[in-house]
Amino acid sequence: MSEPVLDVQQLTKRFGTFTAVDAISFSIGRGEIFGFLGPNGAGKSTTIRMLCGVLPPTSGQARALGIDLFGPTAPVRRRxxxxxxxxxxxxDLTVEENLxxxxxxxxxxxxxxxxRVxxxxxxxxxxxxxxxxxxQLSTGExxxxxxxxxxxxxxxxxxxDEPTSGVDPLRRRQFWAAMDGLVREGMxxxxxxxxxxxxxxxxxLAFILGGRLMACGRPRxxxxxxxxxxLTLRTERFRELRTLASGLPGVHDVLLQGRSVRISFPEGVDPNSLLGALESRGFTFTAQAPERPSLEDLFVDLVRQDRGAA
Ligand SMILES: Nc1ncnc2c1ncn2[C@@H]1O[C@H](COP(=O)(O)OP(=O)(O)OP(=O)(O)O)[C@@H](O)[C@H]1O
Ligand SMILES: [Mg+2]
Structure with a gap:
């Protein structure tokens, strides 16, 4: 990465004895769209509020465009x-008056x-x-x-911070298209x-859980x-197949997505042996080629690991 536009090191926020943001570090390069993911109360908004100067941090550093954000920062905040x-x-102001x-x-x-307005x-x-x-505007407006x-x-x-929460699917897409336009402008x-x-x-993306950054990287x-x-399988008997697949050796997790059964298994397990085991029990299905878990799978895994560790 060239000189990062935003560089955050060990950023921490405590409210009394409660640590809302716990030594978070990350950098963002020019023109990136960097996502914060995490359950409610994870510390996402608190992190952003510190970086925007709304909330003073307890400790840690942050530099934007090479300038210390927690020093005398008026010129950089305009950017x-x-x-x-x-x-x-x-x-109580109109949209134009607000702008x-x-x-x-x-x-x-x-x-x-x-x-500009x-x-x-x-x-x-x-x-x-x-x-x-x-x-008087609707949420999307x-x-x-x-x-x-x-x-x-x-x-x-x-x-x-959650710009599309409560926004309908079409407006969401338009909002993300608008973000692409802003990135092309250099943001x-x-x-x-x-x-x-x-x-x-x-x-x-950065996954934030309990104030800590648990994983960071490209979605892929x-x-x-x-x-x-x-493995995603489609079958009329999807509920039965789910039950059976859950008991197969080597299977990590099984869940339904609509009427499809998604079977997750570790690298090293042969998917053909799983398919063979299901066919031998009399199931007929169509199977997609194995693919990587979705971000939702990853999210659920991280939350489970965190609960297990707690
Ligand atoms: N001013 C405050 N005083 C005390 N606790 C606070 C304060 N602000 C935030 N918190 C706590 O810090 C934690 C993190 O809150 P934060 O709003 O950053 O979460 P979030 O990740 O943005 O969640 P959501 O997805 O629900 O928006 C929460 O437990 C919240 O109650
Ligand atoms: Mg929030």
């Missing part, structure tokens, strides 16, 4: 944008501000919303307006999500690191 999980807009207000905070004014609202399919009060507001000043680093994005198909679109590499494969 960051933040869309918080809850309140990113003033609810003009937040743009003003970032030092934009006059014709430049006017043009119009351009962003049009790009993010929010132009028609400009005269509406932010408090509010998120679009909030993204326009967080990106008006053309930040280098954009922090998006680097840190985004949290509970949606694993969105997570799969990130360049790299994270899936391969499980050292497991998954």
């Amino acid at each position: 960051m944008g933040y869309m918080s999980q809850k309140f990113s807009l003033m609810l 003009r207000f937040f743009g003003g905070l970032y030092g934009l004014a006059g014709n430049d501000l006017h043009q 119009e351009r962003r609202l049009r790009e993010l399919h929010a132009w028609d919303l400009r005269a509406q009060l932010a408090g 509010r998120q679009r307006a909030a993204l326009a507001s967080a990106t008006l000043h053309g930040p280098d680093i954009l922090f998006l 680097t994005i840190l985004v949290t999500t509970h949606n694993l198909s969105e997570a799969d679109q990130c360049d790299r 590499d994270l899936k391969a690191s499980t050292r497991r494969w998954v």
Whole structure:
């Protein structure tokens, strides 16, 4: 990686005796979409809030564009944008008033501000919303307006905390397409999500659990690191097949996905021996070639390991 846009070392936040963020370290390169994944209460928002200057850290370092984020940082903060999980807009202002207000905070004014507001609202399919009060917008509309507001000043680093939570599937796609556009403009994005198909679109991911960073890497590499494969079988008798497969030697886990049975097994186990064992019990099915576990499998594994260790 060239000089990282964001470099975080041993970042920690304690609330009294409770450690919400526990010595997290990671770096993000220019133009990356970096995803934060983790269960509720894992420490994702707390981490972002420290990096955005909303919350002072207990200890640790962070540098953005080479500048210490916890030092006298006013100039670098102008190069960051933040869309918080809850309140990113003033609810009693219209969308356009919000953008003009937040743009003003970032030092934009006059014709430049006017043009940026119009351009962003049009790009993010929010132009028609400009005269509406932010408090009256639907969730998807509010998120679009909030993204326009967080990106008006053309930040280098954009922090998006669950930007698509509560947004319908079509708008989600549009939101991610808009993020791609922002990356092409030169932005680097840190985004949290509970949606694993969105997570799969990130360049790299960090899994956070109990305030600790449990795994970090490209989605493909994270899936391969499980050292497991998954066979997906389709059969009319999917419930019976699930029960039988669960008892086969070498099987790690079996779960239903719709009417398909997903059998996960460690590297080294021959999938043909599993298929043969099922056929010999009279099952007929169609089988896909073995593939790596999904991010959902990985997520469940990490949470289980953590509970086992606790
Ligand atoms: N100001 C605070 N005082 C005390 N505890 C806090 C404070 N802010 C956050 N916490 C606790 O820190 C933990 C991490 O919270 P955080 O909001 O970072 O989780 P998260 O990963 O963003 O979860 P979610 O997916 O639900 O948004 C939680 O247990 C939360 O209750
Ligand atoms: Mg959160």
